[in-house]
Amino acid sequence: MSSKIKGTICGVFAAISYGMNPLGALNLYQEGLNVNSVIFYRYGLATTILALIMLAQKKSFAITRREFAVLSVLGVLMVVSSLALFGSFNFMDAGIASTLLFVYPVMVAVMMAIFFKEKVTPITVISISLALGGISLLYKGGDGATLSTVGVLLVMASSLTYAVYIIVVNKSALIMSSVKLTFYVLLIGTVLLLAYSFMGEDTRIQPLTTVTMWVYAMVLAVFPTIISLILMVIAVHNVGSTPTAVMGALEPITAVCIGIFVFGEAFTLRLGIGIILILAAVILIVAGKSLPTQHFTFVFSKIGHVLKKKWRWKS
Template sequence: FFHEKVTAATVIAILLSLAGIALLNQTGDGTSLSLWGVTLVMLSSLTYAIYIVVVNKSSLRMSSVKLTFYVLLFGLFTIYGYTLAMGETVQLLVTPKQWLYATQLALMPTVLSLVLMVIAVHDIGSTPTAIMGAIEPITAVAIGVLVFGENFTPRLAIGIVLILTAVLLIIGGKEMSPHKITLAISRVGKRLAKTWRWKS
């Protein structure tokens, strides 16, 4: 819609990040994913992508904090309206511990994340911001392994390598030719193959 120039580095980075995220989210025990859940995730990703592009291309100019405030305010009214429409009640926070957790949840992964995302979109554009946002599942895997004792499998390792490669391609995308990208990927693949052969 906005006639952005699509480079080879961007296309390869998108494919690598999608493959990496698929590996990180694939069930390890072979069970099938919920079709409804996958649909909801795709719709959520689509609306988030539209939001990132609109923030980058909109003629509306305001500070990142102010824009984040209006986005969260709209989300508040939307959730409250949905709650009333479904006949549900709002559960109030009553203990200091609940308020502490709610405050941390509101500030760290919500307000701070959205403000920094808006700043990133304005500084580097929507496509690099979206691709570098693929680091989020890597964080989730790291927390799962280090905090909750989940198994770190070769599938997760390959997924992380693919995502980090995509991020590095975006960082140096303007200086990357298709030949250099293909050469770099082949070298990474050979090193991974040697590593797994050595371990086995």
């Protein structure tokens, strides 16, 4: 398997797994847990599972001072991103937060261009535009309500720190397995969350008192944490920061599918077109380096002409 195919597959499944965050988090909120407790159990359980995997594989836990410094930076970035995102769920719907979160590919592309002189190709611009357009269709708002300023700022902070996390993973040149890297990031994050729990009553760690709570905590630990972060590291190392970030557009699709199949929400033409646009963006960013930009421009102009002719758009 080529590195590009491997990275693409990992990027796709990383995004799908990360999109399962609301499934565990919102249910734990309903059980009465605060934000810090939810993330603490997410990280703590994931760290324990990864430690057992490394022990079973007889992998070394040894790291150098330089590696510890980089891993500490990654741990701080991941904690801040998680606290900000999960905190935003208290100020707006998780679907809206997931929609706003997707500004991070734009942030990745801009920072890579400014700080690392990475060329922003027309294909990258088209991919991001398609993804943003598709995600805007997945947002089912329209009741005229004003978005919470605090909620928006929290999501923007989460997007920025996650974008920096992806770039640091790509540019740090850490020589270790994705499992080991993720283990230390989450271990450092768990320690930081434990320290943060002593800051006040609202941040103290609350116990998991029911089997249901443990199940939701394990869902958070396994899917949007272990699976997502490990696969994301592999994807970044094989296809780069920006393509991996663009493939993250599959995250809100996961949220939509959860709403349809788990909570019985309706599937509409609007959602269908949004999903098609996002899938087109992912396919484009994956195949873009091997096919000419003019080809895609022609194809998407034809698609737009057909849609305009066949469908009457409704807001």
